[in-house]
Amino acid sequence: MSIAETESGPPAWRLLLAYVRPHRWALLAGALLSLVTGATGLLLPLVAKGLIDDLSHDRAITGALVVMSVLVVVNAAVGALGSYVLRRTAESVVLGARRTLSSYLLRLRIPAVDRSEPGDLMARITSDTTLLREVTTDSLVGLGTGGLTLVATVAMMGLVDPVLLAVTLGVILGAGTVLGVIVPRINRASRQAQDAVGVMGASLERILGALRTVKASGAEHREERTLHEAAEESWRQSVRAAKWSAAAGNTAGLAMQIAFITVLAVGGARVATGSIQVGTLVAFLLYVFYLMSPIQQVVGAITQYQTGAAALARIQEALSLPSEPATAPAPLPSADAQPASLAFDEVRFRYADDLPYVHHGVTFAVPARGMTAFVGPSGAGKTTVFSLIERFYDPESGTITLDGLGLPDWELPPLRAAIGYVEQDAPVLSGSLRDNVLLGNPDADEDALDRVLKTTRLDGLVARLPKGLDTLVGHRGTKLSGGERQRVAIARALLRRPRLLLLDEATSQLDAVNEAALRDTVSDVARTTTVLVVAHRLSTVTMADRIVVMDAGRVRAVGTHRELVAADPLYAELAATQFLATAD
Secondary structure (H helix, E strand, C coil), X not given: CCCCCCCCXXXXXXXXXXXXXXXXXXXXXXXXXXXXHHHHHHHHHHHHHHHHHHHHCCCCCHHHHHHHHHHHHHHHHHHHHHHHHHHHHHHHHHHHHHHHHHHHHHCECHHHHHCCCHHHHHHHHHHHHHHHHHHHHHHHHHHHHHHHHHHHHHHHHHHHCHHHHHHHHHHHHHHHHHHHHHHHHHHHHHHHHHHHHHHHHHHHHHHHCCHHHHHHCCCHHHXXXXXXXXXXXXXXXXXXXXXXXXXXXXXXXXXXXXXXXXXXXXXXXXXXXXXXXHHHHHHHHHHHHHHHHHHHHHHHHHHHHHHHHHHHHHHHXXXXXXXCCCCCCCCCCCCCCCCCCEEEEEEEECCCCCCCCCEEEEEEEECCCEEEEEECCCCCCHHHHHHHHCCCCCCCEEEEEECCEEHHHCCHHHHHHCEEEECCCCXXXXXXXXXXXXXXXXXXXXXXXXXXHHHCCCHHHHHHCCCHHHCECCHHHCCCCHHHHHHHHHHHHHCCCCCEEEEECCXXXXXXXXXXXXXXXXXXXXXXXXXXXXXXXXXXHHCCCEEEEEECCEEEEEECHHHHHHHCHHHHHHHHHHHHHHCC
16 A cells, blocks of 8 residues: 555656755756767767868868867767766765655654555655656756757757758657657656555565564465565556657657658758758758757656656655654653653544544543553553553543643653653664664663663673674564563663653563563662553552553543452453463
């Protein structure tokens, strides 16, 4: 699934100019060098005409030969320099687009990410931005320099012989009519081809993200068909785009061949009648040959622009997704920072307009300091509480306050700087173990790092690893066990010195020894920090200062373990079954 079509925005040429504007001087220099190349090329037919006239009148041709040689060398040297400047500038445009898009994607709102396919977003930042390289040089500069060279060539042809120019323009206008029919088809085919690349990227990301499950389910052949179908669709759409692009290019080439034959016939007749000299016909034919290059350049620019316009539209779609404001990161809480208080008041929330409500008037209060446990059946809305606190989502109604201030009144960086969050699946990023532990506090000193490693019992793991903290953990931490990944996530959160610590089933994959040790650690942290835990183990729940029982998106009861066992039937059932079954 690709990102849904957005409302029509600025035209593609305006988007392209926005990316090109920071590099306009380098682009202008490259364009001027290209124009100089074209100008030296325009002089060659005139020199050739003079050389032929000298031969006809038995005059020396040494000077003409020297001039032609110099023009050829200068043309090649200036052309090479201009090509380098333009290509380097095009790469800079691609770099700027990738920086802009990557920075924007990191600020996307979580609901926007939920509605998008990661593989399609990756295609937009890799494949689509690459097309800006060609559209910058071939389209923008090519259209400008090729167009100017075309106009200059036509002007020179008019000076040589207006009659032959009229013949040439008639053929070119006929070809232009055909191109007017072809060009819109190139745009549509190019857009569909780029969309197909995005679908293929999404399919590949889907499979690689669950490759173990695919293999364990024996589903390789079925998923292979899915991937091949996406690749074949991309091929079909790309072939369509190539077909129309080839038709456009060949139309221009055919037009020039017809123009050459027509000029040769009409010009030969004019030479026979004495209307023009042979040198004039030769010069005009050289201009016809020379005209092929700017015409091909202009046609190529137009066709390349269609491909680039499709890519620009897809990039702009990604840049139109809802995002969080771009703000500087906030400093982490100091070691003596006060713990945070939290309150939900009649909060209603659903993940999308077409989905049922997850929270139906959720209300509870958490004082500063201490541990609060959230329990309830699966789907009760416990994890959603944490997502709302982090402002990954905003509630439809009701208020959430932190330290008495509504979450919308907090800037996101200081809000998230105050929170340490350990997610349910404890994600670990590709890179070293050190990179992962320091992810939330890259400036932590070695003493703080060592303390956290000992607290989470990761020091033994570090000692066993061949490169210690610098050992690579693999894609998504595949070289670590589930329990080790959870301990890394907990260490990462503790290193931030949070005022509010959110633990979503953070010890579910730990063995009894490590779970007991971390439970004691969390209990110690709760003396100076506000701790919220989602837990399914009785040993964790009973040590909480208060327990919030949730069911079907509502808060059923709040109290201690002893109070709830006596007062709430659901909690009593959970304590007698689920908690006891998983207790050590």
